[in-house]
Amino acid sequence: MTALPTVLVVAAALIDADGRVLIAQRPEGKQLAGLWEFPGGKVDAGERPEAALIRELKEELDIDVQESCLAPFVFASHAYETFHLLMPLYLCRRWSGPVIRKEHAALKWVRPNQLSDYPMPPADEPLVAWLRDLL
Template sequence: MTDPALPTVLVVACALVDIDGRVLIAQRPQGKALAGLWEFPGGKVEPGERPEAALIRELDEELGIQVTEACLAPFVFASHAYDSFHLLMPLYLCRRWSGVVTQREHAALAWVKPSKLADYPMPPADAPLVAWLRDLL
């Protein structure tokens, strides 16, 4: 059982899906927790910020793309207890954006078929989302 005193951290993530049905994943850079692991782009929701607004902001900051709220479809969520906090992470699907996906903050980016996502090591909170993407995309 986890410690009920652990703070809950709300993080939003996005499975960007291209015209070929591939999903974008990003490799965490050196110097960050869980460096080298692959994740879905996104980030923390700031106090007073709506999850969709946070995701739109994060996708612009991390990848240089513009997404509208209408193009974000709630998909599934992850709930995972780390040692010092509990992570709650809604994952949105997005098939439409403007701009060119650019590597700004990550060590690498990869467009991956859903059936191959399990080949990439992911943080414990992201890994369970792979089965949903594989089975439903």
Template sequence: MSEPLKTVLVVAVALIDTDGRVLIAQRPEGKQLAGLWEFPGGKVDPGERPEQALIRELKEELGIDVNEACLAPFVFTSHAYESFHLLMPLYLCRRWSGVVQAHEHSALKWVRPNQLSDYPMPPADEPLVAWLRDLL
């Protein structure tokens, strides 16, 4: 019998601009799943709440400040990769301060919800596209 997969908690956000577009970020070379497009976010550290982790990650990855009150829990995805199981809540955010910049990704794009499926994404992110398309 194989060992059970470790569950990893990762938090992500759909940043939505005033035109109703969603921000996606391209994973950089050298990282697992390089070149694929994802929703910004990252791992939740031990003892950290998901909202705290997301605020920290958005500052590190995009250089923006987000108030916890502006993060709305939306939907989650659960996906078994080969070496771990990913549990990823997705939050919606329409308000932040600062200018979005790629600090850790090779590119950023603002995309209309009905065009998100045109961008190759990691398997865990793909199911989130339909939810966003239906909401927005």
């Protein structure tokens, strides 16, 4: 069995005052286009996961997040065909600025019990049950 490279990505479950979770639709031209995901992205070499998530949320949603507002929650570990994905999911209930769609095809605030109604990448799917049970 050939070892696959491990890719570390980070994601956030942004939770609004009504208990809804933000999901983002992957744009056309990207791998897994049209599927819904939790915002976040790849951790650069030498970058801490929390710093990467703060950077990604600014790039994707134009919001400012303090590291103290990121609560490690659960992680996904999934083997794709050419790499293995390791993805910590952080909960975040506080940020500065309005959420603005900058990179995704669409954004949607969804009740936790409705997250499974949206098609997601295989690595994101197991996270839905955790969020539904917690929230």
